[in-house]
Amino acid sequence: MSLEPTVHTCFEPVTCTWQYVVADPETKAAVIIDPVLDFDPAKNAISTDTADALLSLVKENGYTITRLIETHAHADHLTAAHYLQQKLVSSGGPKPSMCIGKRIGGVQERFAKRYGIDESDYAGAFDHLVEDDEVFAIGNLEAKAVHLPGHTPDHMGYVIGSNIFCGDSLFNPDIGSARCDFPSGSPHALYTSCQTLFSLPPHFKIYTGHDYPNPADGRTDPVPYTTVATQKATNKHLKEGTTEEEFTKWRQERDSGLAEPRLIHQALQFNIRGGRLPAATEGGDRFLHVPLKVSVGVKALLA
Template identity: 50%
Template sequence: MNPIVHTRFEPKTCSWQYIVVCPKTKDCAIIDPVLDYDLANFTVSTQSADALLKIVRKEHLQVTHLLETHAHTDHLTAAYYLQATLWAKGHPHAPICIGENVNIVQSFCAHRYNIPKEEFKNSFDHLFKPDEKFSIGEMTAVAIDLPGHSPDHGAYHIGSNVFTGDSLFLPDIGSARCDFPGGDAKTLWRSMQRLLEFPDTTRLYTGHDYPPNNEASARDPISFVTVREQRETNKHLKGGSTEEDFVAWKGGRDHALSEPIMLHQALQVNVRGGKMPGRSHDGKALLLCLVSVPKVLLTG
């Protein structure tokens, strides 16, 4: 059975959010919802998440799962906000789910940001094992283990669709970076090859789209292409690219990239499943921002 897929693009972080619906029961899963964050004013808002709830209400849907492909480094997750809001409106509890290797990311972030264990332990309701099956209404879904971009990264195979998160982007963008802690270019290559093993007509829904900025090549954001299109036109995979070529190129390019502008805020919220830190000041959550200080300033 193929789902009905509602797509929502969040332009600030160029993130795709998905509502995946069982056409028979109207049960649905929400994948990678975004919590809006204003870096200039340090404020959180819920416009993007509320737009998802508007679709749920309009289509008379029942949210049965809140699915994360990984602990994102470029935007805050709205999973906990959606769970709490739906519960308050009388909906059944919708579990927040992610791959079991999120424990690796949580341990790293707990050390880096001094996060108390009680603030991230059991912050997800369910941790998927590799290739674990679960149901969304009468549809069977599979949680695919796709590490490389991060150790906890996964995707969701539902009908003739795979929601790939940040493992594989659109053909003109290529593939995700793998220079974050626990990322690995060889592992990412193998994860991408696994996606290309699906039938040619399988739709691969991406986690982000970054349309070209110049007017000559500008296009509207795209949520998916087929496996065939990825295999034939993805700029990091086509033309007989080998694993060795990919790993060598990734090692040079990725380490030259600047870090995502919401990296520290996103990780601290996302390893908590979308909850804010317990520490606060005048009612505002305290998020630790790590700043790289030039050595000359430290030595005088």
């Protein structure tokens, strides 16, 4: 029987994001998956309470963080990976490697062009680009990367013991599945990725990237995981027997009516940089670009 990790589940309620600290109980080596940096859009202000809580958890348990892992380039929250890396080093620990899937380059290029970001501002933002099916150690634990495209093309999941941390591919059964309308997203690819998840042993736990509990559905507390067996039996979008055609048609119709994530512009510009701040101007200010939406009539008046 393979060694099982200790999994700390840390819910960030503003963006409804699950963060995970996954540790080898024998050696105390650990990784942090999808950490969140707090952002107040009304004030355009970044703060670190959520990330600092992760650091406190790490310190209290005597963990050594070896990797900071992103499942993908998030569009709904700012990553705390770079901040955590700097804080861990400044406190005397080894420098953990910032990791993301190998396809991040295409995502960076696409959004750098959209937001006018120079290549020098994001080149080398991550320390390690993870290969499909790459195996790596967390102390005495074995972890394996699994490509799970559909929500985004760079999306990766991570199998550690009898658990998979699937990011924003599959959500809890009453929530369903992730949207596929981002550039190079694909409901066909997501369907295939979810079949990959369903092919794992029935007792494996699927840890999700978000949860959105709804009291109207009888659930008030966020849940970090359900088993493969439960997902296959009850996922409202993808339970066993759902065809690719049925899922794709439903997902496309659903996505066509969704609003864009509230922090999409701030998150993408920040996250393709690996969580580093934009360069400061001569006056010391740092800027993120937000597209201006202008109707046809207004364009004519302002031309």
